[in-house]
Amino acid sequence: MGKIIAIANQKGGVGKTTTAINLSASLAVAEKKVLLIDGDPQANATTGLGVYLEENRSSLYQVLLNICRINDVVHDTELSCLKLVPADKSLYGGEVELLELDQRESILKRSMSEIRERYDFIFVDCPPSLGLLTVNALTAADSVLVPLQCEYYALEGLSSLLGTIELIKNGVNPDLDLEGILLTMFDRRNAISHRVAEEVKEHFNGKVFDTVIPRNVRLSEAPSFGKPIILYDIKSAGSQTYLELAREILHATGSKNS
Ligand code: ATP
Ligand code: MG
DSSP states (O other): OOEEEEEOOSSTTSSHHHHHHHHHHHHHHTTOOEEEEEOOTTOHHHHHTTOOOOTTOOOHHHHHTTSSOGGGGOEEOSSTTEEEEOOOTHHHHHHHHHTTSTTGGGHHHHHHTTTGGGOSEEEEEOOSSSSHHHHHHHHHOSEEEEEEESSTTTTTTHHHHHHHHHHHHHTTOTTOEEEEEEEESBOTTOHHHHHHHHHHHHHTTTOBOSOOOBOOHHHHHGGGGTOOHHHHOTTSHHHHHHHHHHHHHHHHHHHHHO
16 A cells, blocks of 8 residues: 655745655656655646646546546656656636535545555645645645755744644544655755754754755756656766655665564
8 A cells, every 4th residue: 555645845945846756756766656646736746747738638626626536637757657646727726616525625535545555655745835735635645744945944834834734633634644854955065054954953853854955956957858857867966865865765664664
């Protein structure tokens, strides 16, 4: 049964989608079966994997509103082990329409039950908000991975996210785990990067991944070619560190299951 990991932080531009795409791709080249669900109306994970939906093609929106089944919207990607459930901007309205439905926080969870066993990992890329789309991802997930940009305001808003995680744990999803905090866009020449990394490690002792993602221009270029970094520049520091993160997660998941 696949492990479901939500990638969430309501702060914008911290590396959620970059992590969703590149961690998924790194696990897929390790021959793990991976599904990436794009849970963000911005659809950056969709286009970043080279999937461009034609008008009227189904996406996560139709799944959440029970118009079609999740299996009907699974797309192939350039990597055979990596599949994608795409998003498009109809999800903006979808989040509002969900408000009308019963048990609206667990729609994604219910829709995933039919496909869960086909994958080793299922990632959900969340939007930069704590709205119903993120709540659906956290309700469906076994764990949450929180990317944190190594910038001065990194910790701002983290308490709201941790508060939401607690609320969900105390309610619909008591088993929700913190997979880890991932430091992103680390710049070793920048004193603030070092200070933030130290502070976060001190504060969240044992919950911060050893792997730290550096600021790397190749990572920001790859999405415009519709490719994960490993297919764009395998030798880049960005590529190597996301592969390292995949190893770290495989190791942690393996030792927990044994
Ligand atoms: P949003 O909250 O809007 O969904 P996000 O948290 O998903 O944003 P990304 O889209 O992954 O963040 O990253 C924001 C920007 O920073 C993008 O232009 C991305 O290419 C760039 N970026 C992300 N990680 C890195 C990195 N390690 N090095 C350089 N650029 C990066
Ligand atoms: Mg994003």
